[in-house]
Amino acid sequence: MNFISGLPRSGSTLLSALLRQNPRFHASMSSGLASLLKANLQVMSAGSEASLVIDEEQRPKILRAICNAYYDGFQPDDVVFDTNRIWCSKMPLIHKLYPQAKVIACVRDVPWVMDSLERLYRKNPYENTLLFGGDEGRATVYSRVEALAHHNRLVGFAWSALKEAFYGEQAQNMLVVDYEFLAKAPEKVLRLVYQFIDEPWYEGHDFENVEFEADEFDRALGVKGLHSVRPKVEFKARRTVLPPDLFEKFKDMSFWKDVTGSGAFVITAKDEVSVQDVAQ
Structure with missing residues (x-):
């Protein structure tokens, strides 16, 4: 299993896609596996009655059983990629459950992440999306971006x-x-x-005919198009819709561009796209 x-x-x-x-x-969009593991970990942890009757050796067996049940029906040589934002915060757990597992972390300069989410918000003017919490969070572009940047919200x-x-x-297991x-x-x-x-x-x-749809999931969040993928893979440069000061505020957050102190693998653009081993 990979993530x-x-x-x-x-x-x-x-x-x-x-x-x-x-x-x-x-491979698919965000799955429910991470939530299932979190919930069961909570039940098995200190403070829970169940923790008194579940020993340390049982816990990984139970969690692996959940993973196996979640992806039941796949062939032994199938390769599973489970997607969730939470996995980067669960690297020790992944390593314990699946020592050979790899984590692929997708990144983008943070101002453009904010720009992309703001564009989606503006494309859905008849919907009060759940992304910002309430009316106060979605009031203006400034409150929307600040809400997203909070440490327990989507981007933060x-x-x-x-x-x-x-x-x-476990950074050496991450690309x-x-x-x-x-x-x-691509x-x-x-x-x-x-x-x-x-x-x-x-x-x-x-790369000319890519397919992916998750309309029901996007409608549940009130953000139509959140998981839409254009058929042709290409990069389209554009101007930001964010005010200049807001764009500038999040400009220097791409820490992955400085590989000092990390054991991760990073795909970098030099003469051509290549994997840079930063573990040395």
Whole structure:
């Protein structure tokens, strides 16, 4: 089992849509597995009556059983990619449950993450999305961006979890993939993903016809188009819709561009897209 995590609006849905073109691969949008594991961990932890009758050896067996049941029906040689923003904050748990598992973390410069979410908000003027909590949070572009940046909200939590994983003990099991590189050179980046997870390349990938839909999930959040993927993989430059001061405020948050002190693998753009081993 492998995992996809990282920042929102940073290509995780696109990456999943590309990976699932391989008939051996299962990848989708955010799954319920992380929530199931969190809930069961809570039941088994101190303060719960069940914790008194569940010993340390039983806990990983129970959690693995949940994972196996969640993906029941897959063939032994199928490759599963479970997607959730929480995985970057659960690297020690992943390592204990699945020592060989890889985590692919999708990233994007934070101002453009905010810009992308603001654009989605403006495309849905007849919906009070749940992304900002309440009327106060969604009042203006400033309150919306500040709400998203809070440490326990969509962008702030994902960024904090990513940074934790990037500098953590299990960083060598993580590959950081930048959205812009993925959009500009999808085949080169995808080949490097295959290399990272040690799987043979699949020749059937089609970067002109990518399919993915999650309309029901997006409607439940009140953000139509949150998980939409255009058929053709390409990068389109644009002007930001954020006020200049707001864009500037989040400009220097791309810590993954400075690999000092991290054992993670990072896909970087040099003469061509390549994997940079920063563990040295």
